[in-house]
Amino acid sequence: MASSVYYKFKAQKDESKISFDGTGISVFDLKKGIILANNLKDNRDVDLLLYDSSSNQEYKDDSHIIPRSSSVIARRVPASRPGKGKIPMYVAGGASTTAPASSSGHGGSMPMPGRGAMSMRFDNKREEIASKPQ
Amino acid sequence: MPDYPTLSITLLGAGQEVGRSCCVLQYRGKTVVCDAGVHPAYEGLASLPFIDDLDWSTVDAILVTHFHLDHAASLTYVMEKTNFRDGKGKVYMTHPTKAVYKFLMQDFVRMSGTSSDALFSATDLAMSLSSIIAVAAHQQITISPGLSFIPYHAGHVLGACMFMIDIAGLKILYTGDYSREEDRHLVPAEVPPVHPDVLIVESTFGVQGHEGREEKEHRFTSLVHNIVRRGGHVLMPVFALGRAQELLLILEEYWKKHPDLHSVPVYYASNLARKCMAIYQSNIHMMNENIKARFQRRDNPFVFKHISNIQQVRGWEKKIAEGPPCVILASPAMLQVGPSRELLEAWAPDARNGLIITGFSVEGTLARDIINEPDEIISAKGGHSIPRRLSVEYISFSAHVDGPQNYEFIEQVKAQHIVLVHGEQSTMARLRAGIQQRYKDRDEEVKVHTPRNLDELKLTFRGERVAKAIGT
Numbered sequence: 084m085a086s087s088v089y090y091k092f093k094a095q096k097d098e099s100k101i102s103f104d105g106t107g108i109s110v111f112d113l114k115k116g117i118i119l120a121n122n123l124k125d126n127r128d129v130d131l132l133l134y135d136s137s138s139n140q141e142y143k144d145d146s147h148i149i150p151r152s153s154s155v156i157a158r159r160v161p162a163s164r165p166g167k168g169k170i171p172m173y174v175a176g177g178a179s180t181t182a183p184a185s186s187s188g189h190g191g192s193m194p195m196p197g198r199g200a201m202s203m204r205f206d207n208k209r210e211e212i213a214s215k216p217q
Numbered sequence: 218m219p220d221y222p223t224l225s226i227t228l229l230g231a232g233q234e235v236g237r238s239c240c241v242l243q244y245r246g247k248t249v250v251c252d253a254g255v256h257p258a259y260e261g262l263a264s265l266p267f268i269d270d271l272d273w274s275t276v277d278a279i280l281v282t283h284f285h286l287d288h289a290a291s292l293t294y295v296m297e298k299t300n301f302r303d304g305k306g307k308v309y310m311t312h313p314t315k316a317v318y319k320f321l322m323q324d325f326v327r328m329s330g331t332s333s334d335a336l337f338s339a340t341d342l343a344m345s346l347s348s349i350i351a352v353a354a355h356q357q358i359t360i361s362p363g364l365s366f367i368p369y370h371a372g373h374v375l376g377a378c379m380f381m382i383d384i385a386g387l388k389i390l391y392t393g394d395y396s397r398e399e400d401r402h403l404v405p406a407e408v409p410p411v412h413p414d415v416l417i418v419e420s421t422f423g424v425q426g427h428e429g430r431e432e433k434e435h436r437f438t439s440l441v442h443n444i445v446r447r448g449g450h451v452l453m454p455v456f457a458l459g460r461a462q463e464l465l466l467i468l469e470e471y472w473k474k475h476p477d478l479h480s481v482p483v484y485y486a487s488n489l490a491r492k493c494m495a496i497y498q499s500n501i502h503m504m505n506e507n508i509k510a511r512f513q514r515r516d517n518p519f520v521f522k523h524i525s526n527i528q529q530v531r532g533w534e535k536k537i538a539e540g541p542p543c544v545i546l547a548s549p550a551m552l553q554v555g556p557s558r559e560l561l562e563a564w565a566p567d568a569r570n571g572l573i574i575t576g577f578s579v580e581g582t583l584a585r586d587i588i589n590e591p592d593e594i595i596s597a598k599g600g601h602s603i604p605r606r607l608s609v610e611y612i613s614f615s616a617h618v619d620g621p622q623n624y625e626f627i628e629q630v631k632a633q634h635i636v637l638v639h640g641e642q643s644t645m646a647r648l649r650a651g652i653q654q655r656y657k658d659r660d661e662e663v664k665v666h667t668p669r670n671l672d673e674l675k676l677t678f679r680g681e682r683v684a685k686a687i688g689t
């Protein structure tokens with residue numbers, strides 16, 4: 084059975100979740116999951132920071148394991164140097180034992196690995212525009 | 218050090234960038250947010266201002282300067298997806314801004330469609346719309362005891378206003394986008410009658426000067442005429458509303474004078490614009506004397522003889538692309554994804570065709586990159602490259618102040634602190650240097666700030682109009 088970690092962006096009202104196999108997920112993989120689930124992967128001018136929701140401590144160590152069922156706060160901040168944010172590093176980094184297998188937010192689902200989320204979205208959008216009468 | 222009250226200014230967006238305007242003012246326990254936009258180079262969450270850094274339930278008011286997406290399109294998200302409604306925050310914009318905003322945002326929601334990163338739904342939008350308070354220019358609005366503001370005309374687009382905000386006697390003028398030139402339909406921005414302590418001003422064009430209006434219009438109409446004469450199509454990517462109305466007025470007049478052009482259709486591909494025409498027509502009183510006079514003569518300037526709206530049925534772009542020469546205004550303005558991009562891709566390989574970029578192009582978009590006339594462009598759909606042989610011309614009709622106009626306005630406003638927003642880093646740095654030099658030459662003192670996003674600017678004020686910057 085898949086495990087989950089709950090997260091919300093600091094300003095958001097509602098929580099979403101990232102699902103994975105195992106008893107915990109690394110900070111690296113959780114960041115990667117959140118980046119993909121929220122389509123932040125092309126965003127080079129921001130960094131994504133994660134915090135423990137009860138202590139407000141930032142998770143600075145990417146290898147730290149967050150136990151399943153935890154709640155995490157995410158925060159988008161400007162990259163210290165514009166265009167040099169760390170997001171591409173998380174998107175590119177693949178090797179991991181606890182890679183997110185699937186996820187579902189409240190009403191959203193994470194793109195499956197290998198599915199070109201970008202072109203997929205454009206296709207959807209195009210359909211949407213074209214099929215609207217007038 | 219005595220405990221003087223501190224004004225804190227934090228940009229959640231538009232700090233050393235153009236896009237996602239969002240400025241937080243905090244003073245004596247009050248919090249006012251000016252604008253809530255999105256960044257046109259991004260989609261979904263990535264396009265939002267850095268909203269995680271504010272507890273939205275503490276906000277007393279959000280003031281939206283005008284309907285452009287980079288100033289207004291994250292408002293629904295803020296109102297419905299954060300804890301904003303846990304507080305007592307009110308939201309204000311002018312009547313015409315609200316009327317146009319509604320249609321624009323309905324379109325925005327439709328465009329985001331079912332994609333996984335749609336920021337909010339049509340229901341969220343409807344919910345938020347009903348609690349936006351519409352106000353009139355020059356009206357003093359009291360938000361709560363000790364907190365009020367007055368909107369002043371900003372030119373730029375229909376309904377655009379700057380806000381003179383009064384927090385416990387401290388006055389801050391936030392301009393939003395503004396223009397000081399009277400154009401074909403709008404009045405120029407006003408200089409407010411009171412001098413604020415702090416001026417937060419746009420700096421899109423930095424120190425750069427605009428070319429004269431007549432010269433520019435002549436260059437524009439000749440260019441259009443030449444492209445048509447050589448058998449090409451003319452594409453103008455525009456934001457559906459705002460400057461497009463100005464371009465239409467210019468083209469209509471030119472077509473009227475040139476019967477040889479009457480066989481060449483001018484299209485305006487915007488359902489939105491059709492819906493919003495009624496708003497333009499009912500807000501003639503907010504426009505300039507020229508428009509008012511024509512309207513009185515029953516010569517409705519927004520009824521066009523030579524310009525037609527396209528029925529946007531499935532596949533219309535292909536039909537237009539393959540049809541005879543024409544002139545078309547289509548969105549999106551930044552050529553991201555949509556009709557303007559599709560037409561561009563179809564017309565790019567033919568040297569007879571021409572692209573005219575008529576507004577400010579935001580960094581990171583094709584509208585910006587194509588100004589350098591690359592040999593190829595990349596298809597938004599297929600990712601393959603397409604040769605670019607069509608001509609590319611940049612003639613700016615964007616209604617932002619240029620350098621000289623901005624200097625003049627800044628000097629008339631006479632604030633001790635000037636905060637530059639809504640400009641790229643280097644553009645802003647040049648403007649800051651320019652302002653400092655001018656004040657130095659006259660032996661006057663002024664502080665010019667160019668905070669980056671989330672760099673909190675703290676200003677302390679003791680007594681009247683004496684202010685000192687601490688920190689950054």
Ligand SMILES: [Zn+2]
Binds near residue numbers: 283285288373394
């Ligand atoms: Zn604008």
Ligand SMILES: [Zn+2]
Binds near residue numbers: 236285394639
């Ligand atoms: Zn703007």
